[in-house]
Amino acid sequence: MNKLLLLGLATLFFTFSLTAQETEESEESENPVEDQFTRIIEGSNDYQGYKVVDYNDLVKLKQTTANFITSLNNEIVTQDNTIDQQQKEILQLKKDLNSTQDNLKEVTAEKDAITFLGMPFSKGTYMALMWGIVAILVLFLLFFIFQFKKGHVQTTEARNNLIETEKEFEDFKAKSLVKEQRLGRLLQDERNKASDR
Structure with missing residues (x-):
């Protein structure tokens, strides 16, 4: 029983230290979900052929995954809006270019024309x-x-x-x-x- 208690305390201590490291590293990483999965797998204990994972780590992984998906969705929406805006600008620039080319043709024709x-x-x-x-x-x-x-x-x-x-x-x-x-x-x-x- 003492061994189990020591094992539980060691696991809890290890989990807290991993959580602190995860928080620092997840801010630096581009894919925090993958990093957190790796840490959870590497930090899990073996028990009779199974991996024992702390429940709090799974809850944090779930929250991190949801936040990451939301962040990706927001980025997709932002990128879509940016693409739409750029396409509108491209269309406007094409219209302006066509108008400018038409004006240039008219000015060239007027410049080349002489009234007699x-x-x-x-x-x-x-x-x-x-x-x-x-x-x-x-x-x-x-x-x-x-x-x-x-x-x-x-x-x-x-x-x-x-x-x-x-x-x-x-x-x-x-x-x-x-x-x-x-x-x-x-x-x-x-x-x-x-x-x-």
Whole structure:
């Protein structure tokens, strides 16, 4: 009986020391239930092929397990809420990204577009149109320069022809005057001869 009493006291003392260690270690451990199971198994006594476990240790294990499950459930709920919040943020960010990309496309299109005569043109089309207009104007300029030179040549030829014609006319006039004077003298001479007879 004394042996049993000593054994009981030793078990009780050992259990209290284990409980104190369990409390300190369970705060540090990530899985206090597993640690407590290990301690209970290691700290249990053998009695006729059975393991003798203190009832208080089992009650504490039950309480620790319930607390751990509650803690895990709370963490799961917290993680679910965090995931939901992050998914909402991701969706909002995707919407913002799409909106930003649409705005960027509009701004790029506006930046690349040039309004000419009230009509929007892309820069490439505008440049092609402007160079086309410049090319047409250069062609018109070359055409008018060619026409001007051609007209100038014709005018110069006409002036030269006019000067030559005027010279020929003056020569003809002078010759005609000389001829008229000679004919006038001949006529006068004939009149004089006729009046003398």
